[in-house]
Amino acid sequence: MTLPHSTHQDDELSLFESIANDIADKGYSIHPSALPDNLTALLLQHMTELPNEHFKRAGIGRAKDHNINDFIRTDEICWITTDSDAGCAWIKWTQSLQDFFNRRLFLGLSSFESHFSHYAKGDFYKTHKDAFKGEDNRVLSVVVYLNQYWSANDGGELVIYNPQSATSSTDNDTIVVMPNFGSIVVFLSEEFPHEVLPAKRDRYSIAGWFRLNNSLNTDPRQYFRTLG
Ligand SMILES: O=C(O)CCC(=O)C(=O)O
Numbered sequence: 001m002t003l004p005h006s007t008h009q010d011d012e013l014s015l016f017e018s019i020a021n022d023i024a025d026k027g028y029s030i031h032p033s034a035l036p037d038n039l040t041a042l043l044l045q046h047m048t049e050l051p052n053e054h055f056k057r058a059g060i061g062r063a064k065d066h067n068i069n070d071f072i073r074t075d076e077i078c079w080i081t082t083d084s085d086a087g088c089a090w091i092k093w094t095q096s097l098q099d100f101f102n103r104r105l106f107l108g109l110s111s112f113e114s115h116f117s118h119y120a121k122g123d124f125y126k127t128h129k130d131a132f133k134g135e136d137n138r139v140l141s142v143v144v145y146l147n148q149y150w151s152a153n154d155g156g157e158l159v160i161y162n163p164q165s166a167t168s169s170t171d172n173d174t175i176v177v178m179p180n181f182g183s184i185v186v187f188l189s190e191e192f193p194h195e196v197l198p199a200k201r202d203r204y205s206i207a208g209w210f211r212l213n214n215s216l217n218t219d220p221r222q223y224f225r226t227l228g
């Protein structure tokens with residue numbers, strides 16, 4: 001008897017299901033080498049071929065409070081648009097994930113924004129949250145990594161801290177993620193302080209955020225178990 005092959009759609013659905021379950025249970029989800037290989041490779045190729053002048057020093061804060069701060073983060077970013085095949089393929093994938101979250105968790109996510117990040121040797125991003133209660137409409141953070149052959153000596157780990165505890169690298173609840181090719185991390189933007197440790201070689205990633213429409217006066221996150 002031949003078993004039916006699992007299709008690309010089956011794989012995608014079970015990945016999305018697993019991410020959604022994790023988010024509902026514990027507020028974060030980590031999947032090593034889960035982004036489809038062809039998409040990861042396309043994104044890496046596009047990112048490394050982008051001219052240097054497309055990358056700008058990343059800032060912190062939004063709009064009028066936006067500023068560059070060498071003590072907090074030193075990476076360079078380039079916002080992702082549909083101007084390239086790679087950008088289109090990525091935005092299509094994130095749209096499917098957004099639709100899945102909205103169907104499965106009734107999150108009411110209405111938009112997505114994301115940028116490539118390049119951390120050169122020595123670059124870091126100190127502990128921060130991606131959104132602040134009542135101030136921002138970023139709901140879910142998504143990070144994917146594009147680095148082939150990353151080793152434990154290359155640094156650049158993402159460290160995610162327990163929402164309840166003060167930041168300390170000896171904390172038992174601390175999660176350390178290597179920025180390996182195709183790995184996906186998703187977490188509730190307001191809940192988890194996190195940082196990027198200094199990279200010891202070029203580190204390529206995408207950081208993105210699913211947002212809620214500002215005009216909605218009911219925030220569906222109230223239906224989640226409170227994490228903090
Ligand atoms: O690249 C990472 O591992 C995380 C980046 C990050 O936290 C951010 O850009 O807000």
Ligand SMILES: [Fe+2]
Binds near residue numbers: 130194
């Ligand atoms: Fe972040």
